[in-house]
Amino acid sequence: MVEGRFRDPGTGLYELAAQDIGVVCPRCGSRAVVTPRRVDGSPVSSWSRRFGCTACGSSASWAPADGASLWGGPVDPFFRLPLWLTAQCCGGRTLWAFNDTHLTLLEDYVAARLRERATDRPGLTLVARLPAWLTAAKHRDEVLRVIARLRRSQAGPGR
Numbered sequence: 001m002v003e004g005r006f007r008d009p010g011t012g013l014y015e016l017a018a019q020d021i022g023v024v025c026p027r028c029g030s031r032a033v034v035t036p037r038r039v040d041g042s043p044v045s046s047w048s049r050r051f052g053c054t055a056c057g058s059s060a061s062w063a064p065a066d067g068a069s070l071w072g073g074p075v076d077p078f079f080r081l082p083l084w085l086t087a088q089c090c091g092g093r094t095l096w097a098f099n100d101t102h103l104t105l106l107e108d109y110v111a112a113r114l115r116e117r118a119t120d121r122p123g124l125t126l127v128a129r130l131p132a133w134l135t136a137a138k139h140r141d142e143v144l145r146v147i148a149r150l151r152r153s154q155a156g157p158g159r
């Protein structure tokens with residue numbers, strides 16, 4: 001990547017949910033994980049999922065027949081548990097991410113001075129749909145600080 005330039009890789013939320021999603025365990029409050037059961041050749045949104053908490057041993061499963069998934073808020077789309085990577089930012093707004101890949105995408109986009117759209121599907125990608133407050137130049141430093149703090153919260157226990 002050229003310094004200061006971000007080229008939209010065309011990633012959407014579905015692709016980010018093809019990896020583990022960090023959530024808050026509803027029983028013990030520890031960091032737990034929603035893991036996809038990958039099915040090659042079928043869409044990410046149709047894969048079943050497993051919730052697991054290593055701290056207290058809770059687990060659950062989700063399949064598409066269990067109900068519609070809910071995309072686009074600070075919860076995992078399947079169990080609707082609060083995401084682990086959430087933080088208040090920019091006057092009461094909520095910054096959220098499924099996982100580290102998501103956090104990195106946000107960070108690279110916000111940090112870049114020059115942003116280029118994805119050419120094959122402009123308007124449909126994650127970064128093309130970010131709220132204006134998150135991409136505003138005046139919020140750049142604050143957003144990057146919050147992302148750095150969230151990344152540290154992934155590494156160790158507690159938040």
Ligand SMILES: [Zn+2]
Pocket residue numbers: 025026027028029030032053054055056057058
């Ligand atoms: Zn737990």
